[in-house]
Amino acid sequence: MSIRAVRGEILYFRGHPEEGSAKASNDGAVVHHDDGILLIDKGSIVAVGPASEVLPQLGPDIALQNYPHSLILPGFIDSHIHLPQVDVIASHGTQLLDWLERYTFPAEQLFADHGHAVATADFFLQQLIQAGTTTAMVFATIHAHAVDAFFRASEALGTRMICGRVMMDTNAPDALCDTAESSYHESRALIERWHGCGRQLYAVTPRFAITSSPQQLGRAGELLDEFPGVYLQTHLSENLGEVEAVRQLHPHSQDYLDVYDQHRLVRRHSVFAHGLHLSAREHACLHEAGAGIAFCPTSNLFLGSGLLDLAKLDEAGVAYGMATDVGGGTSFSMLQTLNEAYKVAQLQGQTLSPLKAFYLATLGNARMLGLEARVGTLEVGTEADFIMLDYHCTDLIRRRVQRCQSLEERLFVLMMLGDDRAVAATWVNGQCVYDRPNASVLGTSTNGTLGTRL
Incomplete structure (x- = not known):
């Protein structure tokens, strides 16, 4: 029976x-x-x-x-985490942009090897399961076979996972750069192969506005138009140096979020990691679109990026949920992530109740992802x-x-x-x-x- x-x-x-x-x-x-x-x-x-x-x-x-x-x-549901960064977790001494150059990009280049991608996907999923996380929104790398390896491992385990091939065509090492066209076509093939296949779901994944050209961001928007129900995941206003770099690269945009909005990327099922340094206009835009913020407290503290103001998100009606952001984040454990989230609130004279914390790590994340009828x-x-x-x-x-x-x-x-x-x-x-x-x-x-x- x-x-x-x-x-x-x-x-x-x-x-x-x-x-x-x-x-x-x-x-x-x-x-x-x-x-x-x-x-x-x-x-x-x-x-x-x-x-x-x-x-x-x-x-x-x-x-x-x-x-x-x-x-x-x-x-538990983790709304933002990086598959290739499991091997750079707890890397010492830098903030975001330097951390990417020194640790993250070299680790991602290793995924050109198919065997490495397969072994890492298995290990990564084991770490999630042992931490009690059964659904996660996952950044892979630019390598399509890394996404295939992750989804195959998730399919064998039976987990419901969201993953995407990173799109990155500028301001990155040559070995990790694609083009607007290649990223579109490879992402499209992965969507057709995996989105809605059993419990697997796909997220269009431009890394962030610094490493994607306007042409690539435009192609990402086309994928969202062509495949309703597919997710969008990227980074937003994590670090002040990053925010300034985006301002210089996109001088005609109103702000960081507007770079994405101009390419139709701010919509329901769009999840923006971090969102630490946002204006009231950006909060209103997120609320109107029904897009969400992935709150990554261990990463924000570890990389010295800043403190997310939960009260402002609540006041503006912006959806948000909990995320580990491994490997900038320092633990796969959602319990440890809630620990740091409480401290982030305390540092701003706010509080995070235990009921709200566990809600954000379960049903709150599921609602942000439109999965509340299935998980959470x-x-x-x-x-x-x-x-x-x-x-x-x-x-x-x-x-x-x-x-x-x-x-x-x-x-x-x-x-x-x-x-x-x-x-x-x-x-x-x-x-x-x-x-x-x-x-x-x-x-x-x-x-x-x-x-x-x-």
Whole structure:
């Protein structure tokens, strides 16, 4: 029988936990079961609720997997991360533009080798899964075979991923430069091959306005027009030196975002990484278009780029979600990313509640990507991507949680003290693909056992 069940504390969101005049949790935006059961069949969630209500639905042949001391959540979603930069994470001593020249571009040139691309894609996905991330928006390189390698590895694992071939035809090493035409045609072929193929989705991916000519940006806009539903991912206003370089390269544009807008790149399903140094006009443009910002706190701090003003984004109604931005970002762990996001808010006299933080890493990101009917939640009918966070993963977390009096307190402990060790298990498309050794996980109540594909 294909039906399986997991039992433990369950949390997911139906809406933003802090929107409206009162706490949205009072209106059903936050769904929490102290003792709940999730029922899965053929990769989809078919029931979720309190154990007392769901247990009577279980037949004697349904495997019930118990997760004591654990919190069951939707799989994390990462809205901005770089496949080739896994090998330059934690590289010392520079800010953005120099960091690209010194570390990133040499690492990306290695992807000319097909074997390197395949091995890195496998390793990269393993790191995501072990950190509890089941969907990510991924920059590859200019090499089409690197995108193929990533999607093949994701397809084999069963994950829902968004990826794109980088478009870059100027102000970059010769070995990494394409042309407006070659980037258009290779991207088009990849879209036809992969977008909507199973759980794989494509993002048109000009690196940023410094490395794409107006001709290339125009061709990127054509791809979006030709293939409705395809994503756009790029960088925006990450670093003040970058902003000034864009101003000099595009003197007739109103601002950085206008460079993209002139080529029809600012639209629904467009995700702009960073957005640290934006004007009110740019905020209004993003809001009107329904485009989003990927908040990358560990990267922004590590590279000294600046602090994202969440209050201004909220005031302007700009959608945003959480992102690791590995390898400028310093961890695959969304928990560590939320840790740094909280500190970024604190430095500006703002606060980031634990409920809002976990919303941004799950349903918030899914909404920004238009995927809320598929992932980022545990609603009936959605895809069964979920994780278990272990309250006993370290002695310190276990001791600290014992003193917590509420769900919000426990979430805050996890986001401040947790990392990949907190992920007891990761389920993708209804299958357990990762079971952390020595995690606090019981065996099934039938003869079944948790499996691992990694």
